[in-house]
Amino acid sequence: MVDRSKLVAGVFVAGSLIAVGTFAAMDHSKHDPSMHGDHAAMMQQKSVEDKRELVLYPRPVYESTLRNMREHLRGVSQVQRLVGEGRYTEAAEAAERGMGMGHNHGHEGNASEHQFMPPGMMSLGRGMHMAAAELATTLRDTEVTDDLQAVFVAMGKVTANCVACHDAYRLQPME
Ligand code: HEC
Structure with missing residues (x-):
């Protein structure tokens, strides 16, 4: 006769192994590769499919757009630093300078890329x-x-738009 407690233990162990296996598989498919250095490099080599919509700009507009993007990031950084120093008015000015409405994009600083943007991106x-x-x-x-x-709530609303757009679109110069 089979020892009942051993049988129960065996079933339990087998069940746990299946559970661990399933969990590992799930974890693998779900996790963020950017969290793991080596693994991220491996994933990149396999070139994960890029589902972002490709948007084409004329070369000068492309270049000035990326320049503007770097100013946006500088704006975020300056706001954080100035807020840390309690210099709120200067932080407000940095936000306007780096990311505000007056921060006109484009070749001539006149939002010339608007005509090339899909409505969602706009x-x-x-x-x-x-x-x-x-x-x-x-x-x-x-x-x-x-x-x-x-301040953090308002900052979060700004960066949520950066993230949403970067998740949805990518750029290339028209040749
Ligand atoms: C309306 C869309 C949109 C918004 C909003 C946006 N970006 Fe971008 N940004 C882009 C696209 C598209 C690229 C090019 C990505 C690509 O081709 O892979 C880009 C590129 C960049 C780059 C790379 C620049 C370079 O020299 O390559 C930085 C940095 C950046 N964005 C920062 C920001 C920050 C910070 C914000 C928010 C404060 C922001 N962006 C908001 C669309 C956007």
Whole structure:
């Protein structure tokens, strides 16, 4: 006769192995490769399919757009630094300079890329500039209220637009 407790233990172990195997497989398909250096490199070599929509710009517009993007990132960085130093009005100015509505894109600084943008991209761009204007207002209020939580909320709305657009679109110069 089979020892009942051993049988139960055996079933339990087998069940656990299946569970561990399943979990490992799930974990693999779901995890973010950027979290693991070596693994990320391997994944990149296999070139994961890029599902972002390709948008074509004339070369000078492409280059000035990327230049503007780097100014956006500089804006985010300056806002963070200035907020850390409690210089909220200057942070508001940095937000406007780096990311605001007045930050005109394009070859001649006149938003010349708008004609090449799909509507979804256009609205994310507009959303980002509006969120930056709101951030500037919040930062000026913070001089009085000292409400840092409001600053983080407003900053999060700006960067959510950066992330959403980067997830959806990629650029290439037309040759
Ligand atoms: C409306 C869309 C959109 C928004 C909003 C947007 N970006 Fe971009 N950005 C792009 C695209 C498209 C690229 C090119 C990506 C590619 O081709 O892989 C890019 C590229 C960049 C680059 C790379 C520049 C280079 O020299 O290669 C940086 C840095 C960047 N963005 C920062 C930001 C930051 C920071 C924000 C928000 C404050 C932002 N972007 C908002 C669309 C956007």
